[in-house]
Amino acid sequence: MKRRSALELLLLSILTLVIPAYADTYPNKPVTLMVPYPPGGLSDVIARKVNQALALELKQPVIIENLGGAGGAIAAQKVLSAPADGYYIFQGSPNELILAPLAMKAVKYKPEDFRLIQQMALAPMAIVARKDFPAKNANEMVAYIQKMAKEGKPVNYASVGNGSFYHLIGEELSKKIGAEMLHVPYKGGGPISQDLLGGQIDLFITPYGAPHVAMEKEGKLRFIAVLSSEPQRLIKHIPSVDENKLLKGFHYTIGSGYYVKKGTPEPIVEALHKALTKVMFDADFVATMAAMGQDPSPALRLDEAGKAYADDIKLYQGIAKSINLQAQ
Structure with missing residues (x-):
């Protein structure tokens, strides 16, 4: 029993060292910014400003992937199919994460499968x-x-x-x-x-x-x-x-926000939140958003982001109900 307890303590100590170390090294490879629409639209223009500033903060390339279709659900599902390790960030809104599951029977994810990191702009x-x-x-x-x-x-x-x-x-x-x-x-x-x-x-x-x-x-x-x-x-x-x-x-x-898969380790969430919040105040990003008519969103703490997303879920599900939206 003593030997087993010693082994358990050893494993526990290793884990407590490995998890922070893993977070400390994030990111150690390029990060993908998933845009759920084809190139050329407003979402794509925003992403191509965010990725430049975000890459400077993360000290790793941020690669844009455009994947349209099914009201953004195809792109959202691809993010959920990837590991919850912060290497896939979803640029989206209630449109793709809250409404798509209500509108399409083929969409199996729930809004709660995602976590809002930061709201960037209000359009x-x-x-x-x-x-x-x-x-x-x-x-x-x-x-x-x-x-x-x-x-x-x-x-x-x-x-x-x-x-x-x-x-x-x-x-x-x-x-x-x-x-x-x-x-x-x-x-x-x-x-x-x-x-x-x-x-x-x-x-x-x-x-x-x-x-x-x-x-x-x-x-x-x-x-x-x-x-x-x-x-x-x-x-x-x-x-x-x-x-x-x-x-x-x-x-x-409607706002543009940045989301990760639920279950992403908290230190990685915090690192992304810190980086995205700095991007919000990047002079080039601010100027571009203003030129495009976007209004700046207040920088949210992580707990505020969580509440804002929960409020959005309630609001948009209510709108869908009011027009009797039926999943097809």
Whole structure:
């Protein structure tokens, strides 16, 4: 018994040395930043700024992997299939982690399978239309959507997938104005922008940035209304949805956050949290976010990040329930 106890103590002492040592050496190889959409969209642009600053903090390359499809669920599942060792970081939002499991029967993970490390930015949102859409503000848009629905030719709107955040608010818009709309799911914002410019898509309710503003100035697309009560910094000339009484209070933003697989060792979580928090204050990152119209998110402690994620789970599951979202 004494020999067994001595052996157990020896193993325990080895473990207590190995775990901190493993964390102290993290990262000792490149880290992958998983982006759940194809290149070209706003998520991809943000990732390509974050990875540069994050690589400097971690002293290892941070490689971007774009993997679109299933509203971001394919990329999320790949992160969960990897070890919980901090070498796969997921750039995402409630869109992929909370709503995708509610919308698709094939998605087997739960929001609680991920842990939020840091919230990086909050994106203002607007209703964007093809350049020749026959409406210039919320009142004209609502009237046109209602007219086309009565004629059996519903206005279409794009999203990044069934059950995505953009799908849900499109359905809520349709519900609020009492008119049918046609949902067209895509794999990411890049392909949507291409079809919006090509005139195949009528509307896209989306976060936006400097590229969208430039395209509006060039006459390639049209902003209809902002999803806030006040004018937004990059497009101060665009009116609020509140101008239409049916859409008053139809206000939304969405954040970009960085997540790891639940069960990632705490010292590694802390190392990533420290690095990402420093990135938030990187001058180049801050300038890029401002130029793209992104609002800075308050830097969260790890316990605050945990609470914020839990609150998001409750909020977005409530929205899904309110429009009777059914998994397909």
